[in-house]
Amino acid sequence: MNLDNLLTLDTLQLAKAMLGWRLRLDSEEGSYEGIIVETEAYLQGDPACHAYRTKTKRNAAMFGKPGTIYVYQIYGMHYCFNISGNEEGIGEAVLIRALEPTLGIELMKMRRNTASLKNLCSGPAKLVQAFGIHMDMNFWNVRTDALSLIPPQNLIVDNDIITTTRIGITQGADFPYRFYIKGNSFISKK
């Protein structure tokens, strides 16, 4: 599957299909890459979705074209990184929850202030910090900007994907919208 095909999937399928793809950032200081190993989907009609009610200044990027990057601040101090799904005008996105670092590891260790490989990108706010992602990247697009998606080296099949409920929410807590690669040790929860 190529990037064009990936971004035509509905948001739930997109969240699953992104497993195994690599997230890459090219910045002044160097390049970062990690394999996407855990995602969550946030959909229309889903009370946990930031776009559940109205379009606001904060959630506007969720309504962008597929591949639009949505960065938001949470708990006043951390940031999370999403990729918008579905067509323009519909507020849906996939939250990237964990990566298996493959490139730029020394830079990540400095940014995260830890030497532990497993602790670099094993959470949505952690991977944001490891890559140095910030609010200026809100409304970027993975098609056109320095934050991009690279197709999988090893194809992830359905049998390799575990589906569970999402982490850290109470509204919509029963929806099975969290996906991760079976047996991968870089996910956010053991």
Added chain:
DNA sequence: TGCAGGATGTGA
């Protein structure tokens, strides 16, 4: 090994 507590912008 587990959990309580704190930091604090945004929108209901």
Added chain:
DNA sequence: CACATCCTGCAA
């Protein structure tokens, strides 16, 4: 006032 989180410190 609840929240798509993480880290520290203290108890068991």
